[in-house]
Amino acid sequence: MTGDEILEEFRNAGALLEGHFILSSGLRSPLFLQKMRIFEDPVRTGRICGALALKIRESFGEVDIVVSPAIGGIIPGYETARALGCKAVFVEREEGEFQLRRSFEIPEGARVVMVEDIVTTGLSSRECIAAIRRHPGNLVGAACIVDRSNGTADIGVPLVSLLQLDVPAYPADQLPPELAAIPPVKPGSRVPA
Template sequence: MGDDEILDEFRASEALLEGHFILSSGRHSPVFLQKMRVFQYPDRTERLCRALAAAITAKFGRIDMVVSPAMGGIIPGYETARALACPAVFVEREDGAFKLRRGFRIPAGGRVVMVEDIVTTGLSSRECLAAIREHPGELVGAACLIDRSNGRAEVGVPLVSLLRLDVPDYAADDLPPDLAAIPAEKPGSRDLKA
């Protein structure tokens, strides 16, 4: 899949948004990728994740398990694992930290890749990778559908992305005037309350 084909999946799903957005990292951006609008379409999600699985295999070889962070990583993790013909599990927050729960286990010696939806600063990825390292298994790397940092985010392991974008993001106290003039929206799920 080429870059234009990948972006076309987001555009066709009305998932490439422009305005003023507060990202899950707390940074502000004029562009937001509402990946859940893409994930509502199984055929689009399958195409993207099949391409990601091919990139993972090309970089890391055989994979025995995919681990993803909840919430946004569950669907692409599952669909990528399906293309890799391996199990998919996820970590979720417990007392503020990612943990494997629900009886999920990483097998000793199993080759594990962490699959994320979108990387901006790499914080969620680093937190997920820290949780994976608490278990046996060989952590071979990480993968994401879109790397918004254009390769600048450090996750601590090799990162494969289906698409790299150079999307600007800013600290809340350092907004350009045109962005500051637009009311901010927070469309992500990180801080949702029950």
């Protein structure tokens, strides 16, 4: 799938929102991608994650385990792993830090890819990658559906995406006047940093 086709999937799902949004990072943006509108449709999710699996295979070769951050990365991680024919596990916060729980393991020699839904600043990706690196597997790279950083987020490993966007994000005290004139909305699940 091309980037334009991915953007059209978001439009068709009603997942491309315009206004004044508070992102998980605490930054403000005039555009929000409500990914859960994508993930509520298993057929659409399978189509998108199948395309992500192809990109992963082209970039990193065969994969044994997909690891995703809870909660937002669980569905795309699982669906991408299904398309890759490998295991899917996730990390979740324990005492404020991502950990593998539920008896999940990353055995020595396993080829691992971290899969995210959307990368903006790369914070949750870096935290997930730090958790993966505490295990003996071989982290070969990372993938996401949408890279809102337009390729500028440094997550510490190669990152492939289906769509790169150049969407401005501003600190709350540096809003352009047109954005400051709109009341902010916090549509995501994570409390801003």
